Amino acid sequence: MALPRLTGALRSFSNVTKQSDYNGESDDLMKKKSKLREYALHFDLTWKKIIEFVLHNVDKKEEAGINGDLKDILQAARQIVGAEYGQDAVESGAVFLFKIFHVKECVGQDETKAIKQMFGPFPPSSATAACDATCRITSRFTEEQLADLVRMFEVKNGDTARGFGKNIIFSLDMYDLDRSEELPVNGENGTHKPISLDYCRFQNNHLATYQG
Amino acid sequence: MPALPLDELQIPIKDPATGKLRTLPALHPDKKTERYFVLYKPPPKACIPALVEEYLERAQFIADDLDWLLALPYDKFWCQVIFDDTLQKCLDSYLCFAPRRFDELVDASPALLRMQERLHRCIFLTFLRISTHKESKDHFITPSVFGEILYDNFLFDIPKLLDLCVLFGKGNSALLRKMIENIFTQQPNYYSDLDETVPTILQVFSNILSKCGLQDGSSAEPQKLEEKGRVSPCGMALQELKDVVFYLCDTSTTLWAFLDIFPQASQTFQKHDFLSRLASFYELVIPELESVIKKWTFEESSLQADVWRRLSHARKKLVEISHIIVNQTCLQPILENSSDNIQPFVEEFLQVFTSLVQEKRFLRDYDELFPVEDDVSLLQQASSSLDETRTSYILSAIEAAWEGARRRKAPVVGPA
Numbered sequence: 001m002a003l004p005r006l007t008g009a010l011r012s013f014s015n016v017t018k019q020s021d022y023n024g025e026s027d028d029l030m031k032k033k034s035k036l037r038e039y040a041l042h043f044d045l046t047w048k049k050i051i052e053f054v055l056h057n058v059d060k061k062e063e064a065g066i067n068g069d070l071k072d073i074l075q076a077a078r079q080i081v082g083a084e085y086g087q088d089a090v091e092s093g094a095v096f097l098f099k100i101f102h103v104k105e106c107v108g109q110d111e112t113k114a115i116k117q118m119f120g121p122f123p124p125s126s127a128t129a130a131c132d133a134t135c136r137i138t139s140r141f142t143e144e145q146l147a148d149l150v151r152m153f154e155v156k157n158g159d160t161a162r163g164f165g166k167n168i169i170f171s172l173d174m175y176d177l178d179r180s181e182e183l184p185v186n187g188e189n190g191t192h193k194p195i196s197l198d199y200c201r202f203q204n205n206h207l208a209t210y211q212g
Numbered sequence: 213m214p215a216l217p218l219d220e221l222q223i224p225i226k227d228p229a230t231g232k233l234r235t236l237p238a239l240h241p242d243k244k245t246e247r248y249f250v251l252y253k254p255p256p257k258a259c260i261p262a263l264v265e266e267y268l269e270r271a272q273f274i275a276d277d278l279d280w281l282l283a284l285p286y287d288k289f290w291c292q293v294i295f296d297d298t299l300q301k302c303l304d305s306y307l308c309f310a311p312r313r314f315d316e317l318v319d320a321s322p323a324l325l326r327m328q329e330r331l332h333r334c335i336f337l338t339f340l341r342i343s344t345h346k347e348s349k350d351h352f353i354t355p356s357v358f359g360e361i362l363y364d365n366f367l368f369d370i371p372k373l374l375d376l377c378v379l380f381g382k383g384n385s386a387l388l389r390k391m392i393e394n395i396f397t398q399q400p401n402y403y404s405d406l407d408e409t410v411p412t413i414l415q416v417f418s419n420i421l422s423k424c425g426l427q428d429g430s431s432a433e434p435q436k437l438e439e440k441g442r443v444s445p446c447g448m449a450l451q452e453l454k455d456v457v458f459y460l461c462d463t464s465t466t467l468w469a470f471l472d473i474f475p476q477a478s479q480t481f482q483k484h485d486f487l488s489r490l491a492s493f494y495e496l497v498i499p500e501l502e503s504v505i506k507k508w509t510f511e512e513s514s515l516q517a518d519v520w521r522r523l524s525h526a527r528k529k530l531v532e533i534s535h536i537i538v539n540q541t542c543l544q545p546i547l548e549n550s551s552d553n554i555q556p557f558v559e560e561f562l563q564v565f566t567s568l569v570q571e572k573r574f575l576r577d578y579d580e581l582f583p584v585e586d587d588v589s590l591l592q593q594a595s596s597s598l599d600e601t602r603t604s605y606i607l608s609a610i611e612a613a614w615e616g617a618r619r620r621k622a623p624v625v626g627p628a
Contacts, residue, residue: 005459006374006413006459006462007466009419010370010409029269032273163282163284164282164289165282165337165341170384171384172332172383173382174379175312175465175469176314178525178528182520183505183516183520
């Protein structure tokens, strides 16, 4: 990891630089994960909005079944998030699960990873339950309604797409090694002396060159 | 109503304890959002799935957080930048550890490369936003206060500026130049920081010399006993040799990238007699390392070719650094000023090259890329009272430097 670098040396020797001390930060990933649960509360898309959307888009007579499915998702979220985090956290967890599974049919590797990244280790059965319930809901939708749903999630992601510098043309080009001449073979530029393994002769020739 | 600068803006907030409204400055620690930025770690050297996964997870966090940061409104963005310590450490860790294109190549998966590219972009945009004091008609910071904010919160320092140049200078030179010029204009303290950093850079040169077992003529310290054993780079282990060449390569490329983007720094370097220090360093280290690499019996010849290539690259960059400084401190002012005012710059040019006449190898390599004769004829055209004795002294020194080289080659091509 510690490649020898000029700026590395300057950082450690120079007194005009704030000493960057990265020790004791090795557990920052753990800290980050535990904080993420709290941040999940700040999703713009709330569980309430999802319920509204879903109920608005299906027949009244299916409402009972849908409500059951929504409860299943919430229950799964409670098990994954942890009940001790309160109703808000559980609901935002439910939003998260619904968002992950609304275009999926089963719990794949990516989904497992995303949930784990967000909430840490979790019971797989809860994820499966959430996925199944989400599928039961979305299976009632028409193509158009599904497209609306996908769009609803995209709009929320779109906020970051308006961030600073989105129109700035950025180049990934970086300084590389310059092209340079090849290493001269045996240290002699462009010469093709026959190579001999006769050491005595080599040494005599060598001496002769110097004396001559 | 004309918009107020962010540093004078007051924003009403509800006191959470009493429920009363009170006003706070727009830039206030209480207005920072709770967010935890993780540190950047470079991609693993080998494609070990668990390590790749950890890299991706970490990088994903950083990229997401920076996207969020860049989408923040102006005042929130600045509160975060100023008051969130984890953000500053995260940015700094990227600059420290982000792989340079000239580092050793590592085979990486497409997913990893995509992630690295995404990070690279949002890191640049973040620094771009930090170095812009006027984002729009309504969103700006008073220039003098902006300079204080940058400096007092360590948002930039000399190592960071060097890193930015080497990482982003090739593809985004125009923007980066504007950024760095703006930083130095709004906060001249960075010039004095640079002034304090130059001796450390020279110390890096000395350290490379002593790693090679070569003595720096300018060092006043007596040679330490334990270092006496190393007589030349011949005695170095392969790994040591590799490290020295990599270090030299990074050092020369980074310095060159900085001076290429911000040549205005040249005067500050030259205050420390940088050119002659650089030339004598070059003279000592380059021929020595060249001969070691040629003689070395490498187990893999590809490694030998790679180390050679890096040394050649470093060599070229050192010469180019010298030329930027000569150009910026002497030639450019001669071209720009009227003939009455150019005398000090002519004098500086003559003095610089007079001090270099001993450094034959350096002079030869410099002359090959940037013919000194051309510069001297510029001087002759610009100044009527040029001291011909001194210019011919310099030119004959360069001639002699070339002679030396030809004589060495003579037995090969010379007639029998």
